[in-house]
Amino acid sequence: MSTTPRPPFAPAASPLSRFPAVTVPMAAFVPATRAHYFCGHPTGRFTKRAFTFPGEAALAPLIRAFLTTAVADLPEDFRFVFTLLGGELAANAIEHTRSSRPGGSLRLLVHRTRTGVTLTCSDDGGFDDYQGFPSGEYLAPRSFTTDPAAETTTEKGRGLALVDALSTAWGDSGRPRFRDVWFRLDHDMRNSAWPTT
16 A cells, blocks of 8 residues: 555646646645645635736736636636636737736736636736827727637737637726736626637
8 A cells, every 4th residue: 555645636637637637736836835736626615816917928927827726616618708708818918918028917817706706917007109009999909709700810819809708798997007907707797708508
């Protein structure tokens, strides 16, 4: 009989098993006191949970692990949509703001209520080229359709359109510098374009 301690969950049963593995040591980015934020299974009740990530695209699997774990006790469709939309906000922060510069970061805040979950992504602010846009235009989602047969002309620029279509509500702080972009997803997903059964 082995005396090796077993992990608190079976990785194969984890809802994260469909995602690519993180290829850097988690301890390099996550203090031991916050490792449960990324474990992939319910970790007890909480109202708010936040984590600040370095603004590096290579950390997308770690960001998805944080998002999935935050809603691990909710139905699979909810977890999928929440993680998809949260990943889009994080990707936008890394792609389009100073968060991707050396030393840059983004902060994700999950706020759970009785009726739904709100995610806020705080970034390091836009590049100087955002100054020429009328207020809020830099955040306008491009057109999006849920029709898989519809023709698309670009691979980029659909993230906020997804957020617009699939979230219950979304918005931003109105500041191009040190911006907060958020979305809310109600537990019943009634106002989402996501087909629920």
